[in-house]
Amino acid sequence: MWITHFLSQLLFALGAEALNFPYESLQLTQQDVGNFSAISFGNPLSVPSVYQGPKCKIQPEDATWPSEKQWAQLNATLDGNLLKPYPLGAACYPDRPEYNMDTCAYLLGPATTTRLFFGDPLTALTTWGEGATCLQLLNTTGRTCVQGGFPVYVVNATSVRDMQAAVNFARNQNLRLVIKNTGHDFIAKSTGRGALSVWTHFLKGIEFLSDYSIGEYRGAAARISAGMEAWEAHNAMVNAGNITVVASLEPTVGNGGGWALGGGHGPLTSLRGLGADQVLSLNIVTADGKFLTADVNQNQDLFFALRGGGGATFGIVTSMIVKAWPRQTRIGGLTFYLTTGTGQMTIPSARGYPSSPPVHIADAETFWKAYRVYLGFAKEIVDAGGFGFGDVNPQGNNTYVFVGTITLPDYASERIRDFYTPLFSSLSEIGVNVPNPRHSFLPYAQAGIGVTPISFPGSSADRLFISRLLPRSLWANGSRLDAVAVVNRQNAEMGYRVTARIYGPSAEAAGYPGNTTSAVNPAMRNMVIHCVTFKQEPVDILPAAEFRAEHAKLRARINELVRLTPDSGSYFNEADILEPEWRTSFWGEHYPRLLKIKKAVDPWALFWAPKTVGSDEWEVVTADGLPTQNGPLCRTGT
Structure with a gap:
């Protein structure tokens, strides 16, 4: 839904600057409560410091x-x-x-x-x-x-x-x-x-603001509703013309929900920061039933927590105001494939960019050397403000397809070939010749209809996976990066799909107010690759014992990456539901502050989800012992 000038006039008439959309003007009142005490507002000050409620x-x-x-x-x-x-x-x-x-x-x-x-x-x-x-x-x-x-x-x-x-x-x-x-x-x-x-x-709506001011920020912005999806934001950008907002790579992810609240990466992350870094103001319903605004001027602790501290944790976000850029963004990119084996191969998507025919590599050692070359080049992609893919897809019988994609937003067209030529020269030196690498430019904002290959249950979303953030320090130590490449090779040889999402939401890219004043995992500020290792087969129908065995096997493999990156962590939005040491893995040094904020704004622990801030005080009790939600939510301990 495109929110027109009428919305601005309506909000002005209501005299409520905190309102971004008309649906926020309809709020619960004491008159609504009346004799229906079940919907009475809560008082955080009345909650005992020690929990005294029911067990479950x-x-x-x-x-x-x-x-x-x-x-x-x-x-x-x-x-x-x-x-x-x-x-x-x-x-x-x-x-x-x-x-x-x-x-x-x-x-x-x-x-x-x-x-x-x-x-x-x-x-x-x-x-x-x-x-x-x-x-x-x-x-x-x-x-x-x-x-x-x-x-x-x-x-x-x-x-x-x-x-x-x-x-x-x-x-x-x-x-x-x-x-x-x-x-x-x-x-x-x-x-x-x-x-x-x-x-x-x-709850759909978006409105672009040509001139918005808050704190130190002066510039374009956009109001985004809680239910706005990335493809809808793209359609709005296409219709508006010269405007860009940061959105998810996956078109059907909600731009105004958990994506931004937990971090939120996408094609512009190395250039503009995470989804959480875009947020200038949020409207939220908190656990006491109140509706309030969090920004740099009011409810600052909540503003800190909501930008990276995780969705389903501090309240229900109703809308947000995010940064925007008053111009269209275009992205230069290319894709290339390396394969082993001689049989039929499943070639992954080129993501809309031109690609040469797959390069067949007869020698496995050469294939893995080429993979290591691409890993080494990842830092160059991040430093250029780019986003990359580097995925090893096992095809069975010890054969693989590697797909490498490089995308560079707002990059000078006359320089892009010079940028990627060193990568293909390095590949050529080890005997891997990619014929005539060629690139093209695509508009960042592209119209869509909100349907993708993972738009249904039981698709690739039901694969068991574990992620790890690979820090920039690996690229200063060639032997450590060699060791990471070896672990990933071993994982692929065991049949796991090993993916690399190349992006770096540095403090510089985050800008104001996201750099040092948000709850974003500090490990993300120094990362180069978000490495995710997938079990290829679905796990939704596995018996409990098999699920636990498969998870333990995959976790043992990822622990090798953890050993090589002891000061890093994992990305909350794409994490293992059984992530050990999850507090520091997801939020690092921010966790103590986040827990304090959580207890202050939600002393009832009303907003609970697995592996969120403060979630260890409750647990879902399942009959099979699996970490699913098919059981009552109860207090931990006796």
Whole structure:
């Protein structure tokens, strides 16, 4: 949705500078609360310093579960926006009333190229984290479909008032509360058994501001709604002409949600910083049900925490104001392929850039030397403000495809060939000749329809993976980088897909106010590669013992990278749900401050998600012991 000049006039008429969109003007009042005490606002000062509440959040089978009358009263408060949905996969199970084999076949076929799953209130693209309790399968013999790890009720939020009522109801009724936007979620933050979910997906809006001032910032900006996705932001940039905002690489990721709150990388990261670095102001509903603004002038601690401290942690962000640049950005880029083996190869996407035919390398040692050459060149890409891919894709029988992509935003067209020529010269010196490398320029903002190869549950999102940030210090020590290359080779030889996302959100790239005043993992300020190692096969249907065995095997391999990068960490938004030492791995020296802020703004621990700040005081108790959300949320310890 394109927000026009009418919005600016409306907000001005309302006389509320904190409002970015009309849906924020509709707020819960004491008159709304009336005799419905279940939606009363909270008072953080009244919360005991030592937890004295129930052991667990209540579940539907508990006697204290809200009555149908209470749910109906909440729905009335929400003007009918309370949903009680069933999992889409129910269509595949003969014992379910929703059973329809044609619908089931559609979900597994044509629907995967549509927006259907983004418009579903329950679907998370990573199904194993929910607990795989209602998988979409043509053959469901021996399996069941139950609500399981999915929320029971969903608030389809259309206003701040909806969010406030949901927050207050969940807190006062001892319900588990979760937040869902698009369903892009690797560690199951947006789902939970017995939960009330706040769904922000349909809060759409963007408005570009030619002149915006706050603190030391003077320049263009954009108001972005909580549910705005990257492809929608791109469409708005295309329509507006000379404007650029930083967005996710994956078009269907929510630009105004967990992407920015947890960091947020993309094609412009080395040049402009992370998504978190763009934020100038945020509007948020906090755990007491209040609506407030956080920026450099007010609620500064919360402003610090929300930029990199992780989504689903401090409240529900309703909108934000982010930096913008009053010009179009174009990106120069190229892709090349190196292969081993002589059989049929699956060639990954060239991501829209020109590529030469795949270069076949008969000798495995030469292939891995070429891989090491590309790793060595990664720092050059980051230092030029670029973004790269360097992925090793096992093809079976000890054969591989390597895809290397270099993208350079706002780079001088007459210099780009000079930039990448040293890479191909180094490859030529070891006998790998890439014929006629050629590049092209593409506009950064490209119109889209919000459908991608990972727009459906059970896609590549359901692969077990672990990530590690590779610090700049490796490039000052050739032997250590050699050792990293050897570990990655060994992992690929074991059948793992080893990927490199090359970007560096330095303090200089972050600029004001993101450089040293945000909760972004300090390890990200000195990184060159975000290395992710994937198990190729899906894990959503693995028995518990096999899942644990597969995870332990992969973790043992990644520990070799940890040993080589002891002062680094991992990226919260793309992390292992069983990440050890996760506090320092995700937030480093910032964690103590983040925990203090968390306890101050949410002393009820209402906003809980795995591996988020303060999450170790609660745990999901599952029957199989797996780290899914298919179980009650209970206090840890006795």
